[in-house]
Amino acid sequence: MVNYVLAAAARHQATAMLAELETHTPGAAQRLARSAFTELQTWPELTVDLVPETQTGSRCSVAGAYDFGPPALISVADAASPARRDFTALHELGHHFQKHSLDLMEAFESQSDGGLQLEDAACDAFAAEILLPTPLVDHHLDATGPTADTVADLWRAGAASRMAVCVRAVQRLPAPGHILLLDGSGRIAFAASHGLRPLRRGSFQGDIPVIDRARSSGRGRAQGRTQVRYRDGILGRELHAQTAPMGGYLVAVLVTDSAPWRRFTPPTKDTGPQAGDYLCAHCDEEYRSFDPACSACRVPHCPECGRCSCTPRVNEHLCPGCFIKHPPAMFADGSDRCLDCS
Amino acid sequence: MNPAQSSAYERLVAAAAGLKVPDAVREVATAPPRDPEPSQIWRAVWDDTIQLLVITAVADDTVQAVPVSFERYADTDTLLLPAGASTLEQPLALWWGLQLSLPWYVLDRQISQLTLPLPASTGLTRPHEVPPGATWGSTTPHPTAAAAEYRAVLADGLAELSGAQWVPHGSGVLPELLQRRGITIKQLASQLNLQPPHALAVWRGQAPLAPEQAENLAAVLGLGTDEVLAANPALPAPVIHELGRPSRRPQVRALATRTATSEPDARRRAAFGIYALAARQEGTTTDWSARADRYFELHLR
Numbered sequence: 090m091v092n093y094v095l096a097a098a099a100r101h102q103a104t105a106m107l108a109e110l111e112t113h114t115p116g117a118a119q120r121l122a123r124s125a126f127t128e129l130q131t132w133p134e135l136t137v138d139l140v141p142e143t144q145t146g147s148r149c150s151v152a153g154a155y156d157f158g159p160p161a162l163i164s165v166a167d168a169a170s171p172a173r174r175d176f177t178a179l180h181e182l183g184h185h186f187q188k189h190s191l192d193l194m195e196a197f198e199s200q201s202d203g204g205l206q207l208e209d210a211a212c213d214a215f216a217a218e219i220l221l222p223t224p225l226v227d228h229h230l231d232a233t234g235p236t237a238d239t240v241a242d243l244w245r246a247g248a249a250s251r252m253a254v255c256v257r258a259v260q261r262l263p264a265p266g267h268i269l270l271l272d273g274s275g276r277i278a279f280a281a282s283h284g285l286r287p288l289r290r291g292s293f294q295g296d297i298p299v300i301d302r303a304r305s306s307g308r309g310r311a312q313g314r315t316q317v318r319y320r321d322g323i324l325g326r327e328l329h330a331q332t333a334p335m336g337g338y339l340v341a342v343l344v345t346d347s348a349p350w351r352r353f354t355p356p357t358k359d360t361g362p363q364a365g366d367y368l369c370a371h372c373d374e375e376y377r378s379f380d381p382a383c384s385a386c387r388v389p390h391c392p393e394c395g396r397c398s399c400t401p402r403v404n405e406h407l408c409p410g411c412f413i414k415h416p417p418a419m420f421a422d423g424s425d426r427c428l429d430c431s
Numbered sequence: 432m433n434p435a436q437s438s439a440y441e442r443l444v445a446a447a448a449g450l451k452v453p454d455a456v457r458e459v460a461t462a463p464p465r466d467p468e469p470s471q472i473w474r475a476v477w478d479d480t481i482q483l484l485v486i487t488a489v490a491d492d493t494v495q496a497v498p499v500s501f502e503r504y505a506d507t508d509t510l511l512l513p514a515g516a517s518t519l520e521q522p523l524a525l526w527w528g529l530q531l532s533l534p535w536y537v538l539d540r541q542i543s544q545l546t547l548p549l550p551a552s553t554g555l556t557r558p559h560e561v562p563p564g565a566t567w568g569s570t571t572p573h574p575t576a577a578a579a580e581y582r583a584v585l586a587d588g589l590a591e592l593s594g595a596q597w598v599p600h601g602s603g604v605l606p607e608l609l610q611r612r613g614i615t616i617k618q619l620a621s622q623l624n625l626q627p628p629h630a631l632a633v634w635r636g637q638a639p640l641a642p643e644q645a646e647n648l649a650a651v652l653g654l655g656t657d658e659v660l661a662a663n664p665a666l667p668a669p670v671i672h673e674l675g676r677p678s679r680r681p682q683v684r685a686l687a688t689r690t691a692t693s694e695p696d697a698r699r700r701a702a703f704g705i706y707a708l709a710a711r712q713e714g715t716t717t718d719w720s721a722r723a724d725r726y727f728e729l730h731l732r
């Protein structure tokens with residue numbers, strides 16, 4: 090269960106850690122963002138080891154570790170993706186800072202567990218902030234919101250995974266919509282939604298109008314209006330859509346109105362399913378409802394948990410691999426890594 | 432070292448290094464140590480005590496074991512096994528009457544394996560049925576006094592092993608004591624002259640206070656030194672178990688060599704190190720085994 094107070098305290102702690110980092114080694118944040126592992130290996134006060142993932146035991150359940158020593162030791166399991174490996178290295182660096190600064194430790198004193206959870210959550214927040222710093226996000230995604238190109242630019246500029254970039258971007262959509270990451274076959278590799286019924290991973294969208302044009306043009310660029318496809322071929326409401334290529338994938342930004350790439354976009358008509366199948370954003374119950382939809386999120390209340398899409402999701406869980414909060418369905422039993430990362 | 436015990440061990444070494452080294456002996460004695468199982472013959476070592484044992488039963492952190500010797504002395508409570516009863520290919524004497532419970536962490540290396548099923552037995556009761564070819568000893572081959580003396584030596588050694596201790600016994604209330612008196616991590620660091628990471632570990636109850644540190648802190652807390660020492664952290668049971676596994680012993684020994692400390696000190700150091708290790712882990716339950724692996728990887732690199 091995500092503790093929102095803890096998450097806020099962790100972000101606050103991460104800000105203080107970044108300040109400490111800048112004092113400690115000016116300019117290191119940028120180098121860490123490019124390659125955390127390589128940069129940390131040059132730090133004389135730290136011994137950083139890359140441990141082959143197979144060597145960490147058959148369980149392989151420990152992705153990284155920090156021992157304050159002396160000497161201070163960091164070990165990082167060599168993950169398939171460099172992004173994941175660097176995230177782990179940065180997380181462990183977060184422990185190093187927090188365990189060596191009496192000022193940073195003050196935040197632990199008000200915690201009932203001595204700050205164990207806060208320390209760890211702050212390590213994640215610290216790593217996330219280095220990989221996708223707020224100023225970098227601000228620089229690429231301006232006040233009008235993300236376009237397909239600016240999302241792709243943000244990915245190229247940062248060190249974070251495509252998924253992490255999509256999640257950051259969807260937070261800045263000016264209207265209900267989706268940011269989709271589509272693979273070469275036109276299936277959803279990852280979808281981040283805001284205010285609309287979420288789309289399923291793996292669902293085929295390759296033949297819906299704008300996506301189809303983007304794929305057949307060979308350049309990956311198209312814009313226009315389209316409906317996305319839900320389960321059983323049910324089409325959602327019409328959305329303004331724009332696509333761009335993103336490192337072998339296609340990124341698509343879809344919104345109901347205020348499309349950032351247009352001077353003026355009137356709201357599209359809600360032609361989506363008025364009665365039909367829904368996937369609860371909270372408990373992942375699939376349900377059919379003819380009830381009047383919530384006026385804000387346009388999703389009727391879930392018969393299982395009674396909530397619509399507006400209610401904050403309390404049971405989503407931060408994946409330490411991609412630092413994205415995912416619904417429970419994205420985690421296999423007993424794993425704290427999401428299906429995309431495991 | 433006790434001459435009677437060392438000679439038994441030396442005879443074993445001689446047997447293993449002799450003209451015909453049973454392949455099975457070489458195999459188990461050179462394999463990485465595994466968790467104990469009944470019917471295995473182990474060498475147990477603690478301080479200066481060395482003893483060969485047959486394991487009769489295994490529990491979570493302890494084994495039931497009887498001392499084993501090469502049939503030279505015996506008494507009426509000694510089960511004599513023929514040479515074919517174990518991979519040692521030597522006649523063995525199992526001192527059944529001396530069966531005792533021992534902690535896993537005294538087990539050092541598996542030497543051999545019985546090839547005959549052991550008689551079922553509970554506690555010290557002498558089993559009615561014995562394996563084929565086995566007999567109960569008598570006092571005839573040697574004078575009673577010599578056998579009794581040998582028996583006493585084995586009993587002492589076993590008592591030594593049975594009482595071996597390394598686990599610190601703290602109540603774990605130190606963090607509470609510190610917080611009740613409003614002692615911050617900063618104050619703790621300056622009072623005890625500790626580096627920040629160490630001060631944090633003590634404040635969180637992840638690192639123990641040494642007696643001098645407890646004395647220093649006792650004055651500040653208005654308590655007795657003994658009271659403060661008694662509040663030292665308690666180690667989680669799975670950590671204690673993990674460090675008692677025979678597979679950890681070579682790692683603990685290597686750590687003792689590196690840190691120039693005794694084996695129990697090195698074990699305590701590793702235990703608190705594993706306890707306080709910040710490890711990124713999958714799943715919701717703590718995998719102490721993986722953490723121990725990682726700790727030793729870090730410290731024996």
Ligand SMILES: [Zn+2]
Binds near residue numbers: 184711
């Ligand atoms: Zn951590």
Ligand SMILES: [Zn+2]
Binds near residue numbers: 383386388
């Ligand atoms: Zn709603």
Ligand SMILES: [Zn+2]
Binds near residue numbers: 396
């Ligand atoms: Zn629900």
Ligand SMILES: [Zn+2]
Binds near residue numbers: 409410411413427428
């Ligand atoms: Zn993930």
